[in-house]
Amino acid sequence: MLEQQRISKLANQLNDIRLARILSILEPMQQHIFRLIPYLLHHNHSKLPGFVSQDTPQGIVDFSLDPETNDACEVFNFQAEIKHIAEPVFEGIYAMGSVASFGHSRHSDIDIWAVHRPDILTSDLELLRTKLDKLTQWFASYDLEVNFYLVHPQQFCREHKHSDQQQTLGREHSGSAQHWLLLEEFYRTQICLAGRAVAWWPHVKDLPELLHLGDVRNLDASEYFSASLWHLYKGIEKPHKALLKVLLLEAYASDYPNSTLLTDKIWQKILSDDFSLENDPYLVMYYYIEDYLLKLNDNRRLEVLRRCFYLKCGLKLTFEKHKDDWRAEKFKQLVAKWQWPNTLLQMLDQRENWHCGQIQQFNNQLHEILLSSYQTLLVFASKQGLSESLKMEELNILTRKLSTFFHKNDHQINQLRRISSSIIAEYELTVIQSNRDGHFYLYQGALNGADFIGESPIYKATALSGLLMWACFNQVAAQKTKWYIAHDTSKRCKKLENTSKRLLGLTKKLPTQNKVSKKDLYQPWYYRQLILLINLSADPTSEWQGQELMIDVLNANIFSLGRKKQNMLGSIDVLSVNSWGEWHYHSFKGKNAILDALTFMAPGLSRADELLPIEVLSCSVRLNQQLTQQIERLTRQILRLTHRATDACTLLQPIHIAEKRFGIFINRHNAFCQDLQEPKSFYQRISCDQLTELPRPEVCDDPHTCAPPIILDYAAMDAIQYFLRQNGEDIEVFVMDEHNQIQHYVQRKQPIEQLVSTISRHFAFNEITENRGHFNLPQFFLLQRTEGKLEVVPFGMSAEEALSDF
DSSP, rough: OHHHHHHHHHHHHHHHHHHHHHHHHSOOOHHHHHHHHHHHHHOTTTTTTTTTOSOOOOOTTTTOOOHHHHHHHTTOOOOOOOOOOOSSSSEEEEEOOOOTSSOOOOOOOOEEEEEEEEEOOOOHHHHHHHHHHHHHHHHHHHHHOOEEEEOOTTTTTTGGGTTTTTTOOSSOOGGGGGGGGHHHHHHHHEEEEESSEEESSOOOOOOTEEOOOOOOOGGGGHHHHHHHHHHHHHHTTTTTHHHHHHHHHHHHHHHHHHHHHHHHHHHHHTTTTTTTGGGHHHHHHHHHHHHHHHTTTOOOHHHHHHHEEEEHHHHHSSSGGGTTTTTTTHHHHHHHHHOOOOHOOOOOTTTGOOHHHHHHHHHHHHHHHHHHHHHHHHHHHHOOOOOOOOHHHHHHHHHHHHHHHSOOTEEEEEOOOOOOOOOOOOSSSEEEOTTTTOOOEEEEEEGGGGGGGGOOOOOEEESSHHHHHHHHHSOOOOOOOOOOOSOOOHHHHHHHHHHHHHHHHHHSSSSSTOOOBHHHHOOOOOOOEEEEEEEESOGGGOOOOOOHHHHHHTTTOOOOOTTTTBOOOEEEEEEEEETSSSSEEEHHHHHHHHHHHHHHHHHHHHHHTTTOOOOEOOOOSSSSHHHHHHHHHHHHHHHHHHHHHHHTTEEEEEEEETTTTEEEEEEESSSEEEEEOOOOOGGGGOOTTTTEEEOOOOOOTTTSSOOOGGGGGGTTOOOOEEEEEEEEEEEEEEOTTTTTOOEEEEEOOHHHHHHHHHHHHHHHHHHSSSSOOOTTTEEEEEEEEEEEEEEEEEOOOOOEEEEEEE
């Protein structure tokens, strides 16, 4: 009994210290708001923030009103009272994560776990979610970012892991990807704001006054794989934060099954009455990873780790106002031990002023290390298998999202991830084309000749349009930016500069950070925005001597102009934002550039909205209006045709180019171009700008002899897709590989869930030995009939969940 009292006293002492630390970091008004968190969850009143309905559950076990909360109520004119709740809905309210630790700064968010009683109704959960969303918005109005998480007290128990009440995967929720590792982080960082104290120390007795969520010492090794995927996903937005978590997973895995959890390290120090900064959960995590990397003699990753740790903590030792921070003295000791020069400290403290090259280099370093750690964890996980708690549909969503970000593609534009929001526009940018590989390289400043010696490019692309798109979409270029092309005329430089300004004007209209739903990731990509740059690289109009007025009067064809049948289109660059959130550029040159561009765009157009925003920017010396109008009109015509095409017919759009006549053939799933120079009698019925439908045989409807036509709507290059149809005890399986080739087989007497798990594991861990891209796991769909109509449904995902952002 005495030992239990001592343990409870130590745990309460730690809680009080952490609570004091978080309050010391917050501004005075934020302190009041923070203290109101339990009060607003205990009460439900129409005059309080977050009110949804009189039916919203309320109450926290053992809630009491302290003087500080009473003061906060007075500040906001809330009635300070303790309402007695017979059956409180919350077991306790807890802050967790970096809050009150070395890793928390004035700009950090605060994560709150609201642990509810186990018997709550689904309808009541929805009311609570709505209330918490409203409270998040209210806190944000006072510059305090608070994220709430509803937690079932048994969600970490094995028998509860597949409960319908479990939080699904989302932007801020790890879903089934983490269980024990998430709980372990909660145990070592939590601060009880109200309700039951958490039973987090080793060998704790099952006492009714404590909240028991589970024993993390039973950590499932198979969880390392899915947890690493989750933190890589978080690393898309904040790679310097994710790197710490991923390296911790790697360090844990290296000692498995004899890993010493950080939770236990912290508790051992508490038993020795060590409540010093040395026992800070974030600092303890850093020391643990540091020891691991030192054992490996991995000085490169260790240096990057230290910089990420320093940046995450948000302290700036070279700033006078930060010298009174409670962490400053300890950080000075660390920096001295690391032998950091003052120039490095100044560089890190000036991160808001980092230029685009520094940001790009740092991002590349982090991504390389993240992928390296993932590969190490993948090898470890291959021996353990996939976690039983991991939902395969969530695994597929995670890997698809990661693939869109980490997949190497020469035509994909990288989005710069800044450590802090800042203006990174350059005053001067110089482009040079390499004689060796033909690629285009972008440099800071106005460079020429010997100026390039010792300088590193900030970006490279296979086409000039790629540099333009990267600079404009990432705000590296601004309206005042001067552009130069090495060894080229001032006229071309001016043309590039004008194009940049016009492109910047368009980027303001584009949702470059467009929302991506889970449904989007489960489907082939389609265009959300299109920008076409005309004659950027090659401009035939510069040699044209005709009169532009006559072109308008005669409604002449700019692809076959005048007696000489001249094609006025020399190049066309397609800049796109797609439904997966990716930015791409593709460049087409030569006499058939328009044909190549239109047939290339057709698949993305076929799935796009009929009102797809299409902007055409002509970079020509002459005929700008005519080129813009005719190319936009033709592109929109192809867009319409892709929507009209069916399984039963192929549509044809004829185009005259120079002295030749071509046709773009469009069916429901494909587009191709054909020379019509020697037309057969069938084509003699076709006149310029007319449309002809070509009948084709009906696609076979027999499911036992061919694949259902509907699966072709989901065809996506470089993706492996499984379409599953239940047939009694058997499963019909249609597999579409990376090249859209289809195979068909029947799986006898096996549940769909087991089949999906087996296939997913095969692809997840065969990545180690096979030459596949990172995260190239297959997608799974169910073939179901609704009112007699065959439909394709993403495996394991509700219609509502499919529309949620990810």
